[in-house]
Amino acid sequence: MSTGAANAVSILSEQLRELIRAQVPAAQNIEVTNLSPLTAGNTRNAWSFDARWDENGITQTAGCVMLRKAEAGQLETPLIPEFEVIRALGGTGVPIPRALWIDPEGKWVERPAFVLERVAGTSDFPALLRPEGAAISRGVAEHLVEVAARLHTVDWQALGLGFLPATSVKTAAAQQVEYWESLFRRHRMEPHPMIVGAFIWLKEHQPVADRITIVHGDFRYGNLLYEGKRINALLDWEMVHLGDPVEDLTWAYRALWSPASVMPLEEFVERYSKLSGIPVHPHNLIYYRLFNEMKHTIISLTGAKSFNDGRTRNIVIADRAATVTSYLIQFLDWLPEPRVRAAL
């Protein structure tokens, strides 16, 4: 490790000690060890560390992961709702890391951050998509159905998640479309008439949700920690909201990370409905498949704009605008309108 990196680790260790001291007032003899960066995400920088402290005469230990907001990126979402949802879901049967501490303003660790308990497992999703990983992938997909069913049947009102923006079965789709379209208008670097047309289609064909549930918002391979065929934790809750659960199901089946080779969407949906009691209407299914292509398009355009504006120097997202062509083609391929399809 270079001297500069060692200094950064030393400073951050001290900052984390201060954070723990502030959030656990009874804590004494706080130690932060084994602090090291994990592979960075595009919106959160992750650090792993071990914490040890004495509290009322008892020694406490925790393996921890700190997620600290990146400078700017593809998503700019507040940390507090994300942290509070993770905290509230503890003990509900949804596999989730334990929420420990939050620094919402970056008072202690320079940028907004929160700390979760470290969970065993890997998030390596390319391994699940390779032919040799098919058996494990099938098991993970089976568990993913169960996780989806559990998440979407949690009584979110009883958990006190009323701080999430309210919605209804009639307005859930409209609210999401409005949100993502507003980001599009803010971050686009050219008119993008095809995207304008896509949002119009989405506004003109909104489905009614069967019910309102917690929607993870980024529910997919890559955002879960698994060991063998079991999912130990669902990660990356920054897009969590209340809405139509079908949004999560269709997001999981986007081409980039889809488990379709081991479990076709139809089977996933059938199992899901059986487990959750939530019917999945064909119109909602196709609608959210289309919506999600737009959602990912806007995420990518936002990342490209952040880099172009110099608000982030993360090269990984620099060229994300070039990825949207295939999402838009997918949108057209799935567009159900017969009069349009006939012309294509």
Place this chain on the structure above:
Amino acid sequence: MIRPTIGELLSGVATSLRERVLPEIPAGTTRRQIQAAIGIIARVALVWDKTGPYLYADNEDIAVTLGRILPLLERVAAEEGNARVRAVLTRLQQTPNHSSEPVGPCPSAEVLGARNLELQEVLAEIQEALHEATAVQSVARNEVSVELYALFRRMLSRELEITKPPRRS
């Protein structure tokens, strides 16, 4: 001097970085950044000389399509009688064959790009005007949609050559 071309140069740089530099960098954030940079350089190496022809073809296609949409929109405006569509129509009547940018015998990518933005704006405006005024639905409106979506399909096919170019063998 035309050799090495920009594409050859960038392609060589990407290869050198991939073969010589990357293996020296341990897994982690820095390696991810370098990998991403190599990917971008490799893409630009393949498409740097296609941008002008791409924009030229795109502009031509959009202009020709707008020429076909013009009479359809005139019908929509007449049948539905809404002001927003009429306003777009006025703009459209001025747009297809005239760029606000001076076009020389061999227009630069910058000039072609400016024209492309202008045409894209018209396409967006047409759709927004039609979406805003939906009280009366004329048949011609559907024909406009068909033209537009067929155009989008062609535009995306062209765009794919730039954003996801096939590797040269």
